[in-house]
Amino acid sequence: MEKKSEGTLAIVWMVLIQGFLASGAVEVKPSINPAVVGDSVTLSLSPSMNVKSGSWAVGESLILTWLGDQQAVFPGHSGRAAVNVLTGALALTSVRVVDSGVYVLQSSDPDLRATASIAVFEPISNVTLRANQTKLVEFNSAAVFTCSVSSGSSLSVLWMNASSELKERDRVQLTDGNATLTILNVTRHDQGPFSCRVFNPVSNGTSDGVNLTISYGPDSMALTVNGQNTTSFLVGSNLTLLCSARCHPPAQLRWAFRGQLVNATGPLLERFSVDEEQSGPYSCLAFNSHTNMNSNITAHIMIASEFVGLVTSASTYLLLCLTLVCPHRDFVKV
CATH class of the missing domain: 2.60.40.10 (Immunoglobulins)
Known part of the structure; x- marks a missing residue:
């Protein structure tokens, strides 16, 4: 049992x-x-x-x-x-x-x-980055990058501009499973270097960086005379006019006086022992043959003698004497 x-x-x-x-x-x-x-x-x-x-x-x-x-x-x-x-x-x-x-x-x-x-x-090998073109014009070109590998499976792609990660937004498009990056209407800040990092659970690899050359400007022009903001000078002075513009490649610079081109190019215009006849508007003209854009800036320069300065001072003094007790009435009579 x-x-x-x-x-x-x-x-x-x-x-x-x-x-x-x-x-x-x-x-x-x-x-x-x-x-x-x-x-x-x-x-x-x-x-x-x-x-x-x-x-x-x-x-x-x-x-x-x-x-x-x-x-x-x-x-x-x-x-x-x-x-x-x-x-x-x-x-x-x-x-x-x-x-x-x-x-x-x-x-x-x-x-x-x-x-x-x-x-x-499959492990990743030979990550390569190619651009459709590297010489572009600001606001007038699109940059297209393609990331590829010689071998690898189940790939994920991360895009970088220098040390900053690129994510899809208004001007940035990611297509082909993130293997293609398109930047629309490039700006001067999109120069790179751009790179792509490819990874899967067993390996990863990063491409070499690719830089863009972006033509822009001229803009943000500045004009100084003798390194100062003043535009009034005495007869006999030496004048050095310095012109600058934000531009790539560097702008071609010409000079004009009273609307007429003068025989001077480059960022400097010099005038020695100036007289009253050299008073007037001085213009710096900038041109970029890559962007086909131009810009200009003008300084109105006044050249006067010491006598003119004295008359001006006397006139000011006379005006004060009309309302105040003048301590030097003989001077005013003159």
């Missing part, structure tokens, strides 16, 4: 174990995940046990089956897959990107089903 009870308990125990195994208590653990192309990966059961028969599949494709110490490998994995007929562990060699997927172990002895996912990636 006791033996019969013991046998019944053993059967119940085995059923409970099989239900426990089938319920997901058994895990499949890859030796490497993610894996690199060419790696060897082993999928082992945890906890370890004696699996006398079963099959391995990836997705809907059978890899191999075994019964006892006999195993049969299907053509798609011939020479690259083998099972440990004692533990049911699957060994894969020289894995490929297409080997990524969900691996399923099924066994009837014991009754169990277990799964594990493997991701296989």
Whole structure:
């Protein structure tokens, strides 16, 4: 009677174990995940046990089956897959990107089903950045960059302008899975260097930087005389007019006096021992042959003698004497 009870308990125990195994208590653990192309990966059961028969599949494709110490490998994995007929562990060699997927172990002895996912990636090599053109005109050109690799799978791309990350916004477009960067209506601040960083879970690489040459201006012109803001000078003075403009390439500079070009080019115009006849508007004219734009700035210069300065002072003094008690009436009479 006791033996019969013991046998019944053993059967119940085995059923409970099989239900426990089938319920997901058994895990499949890859030796490497993610894996690199060419790696060897082993999928082992945890906890370890004696699996006398079963099959391995990836997705809907059978890899191999075994019964006892006999195993049969299907053509798609011939020479690259083998099972440990004692533990049911699957060994894969020289894995490929297409080997990524969900691996399923099924066994009837014991009754169990277990799964594990493997991701296989190709390492990244030779990240290259190319631009459609590198010489552009501000507000009138678009820069298009293409990032490519010699090898690599499941790629993610990050774009940089110097040390700043570029993200999609009004003038910045990312297409082709972020492999192409387009900057519309480039400005003088878009000179770079631009680079792309490519990465996947097993590797990464960064391209060399690419700089843009952007023509702009002329604008923000400035004109000084003798390094000062004043424009009034005495007869006999030497004048040095200095003109500047924000421009790339540097602007071609010409000079004009009273609207007529003078025989002078470049940022400096010099006049020595000037007289009253040289009073008037002096203009600096800037031109950029790359942008086909021009700009100008004018300074109205007054050249006067000391006598004129005295008359002006006397006139001012007389005006004061009309309203105040003048201490020097003889001077005013003059």
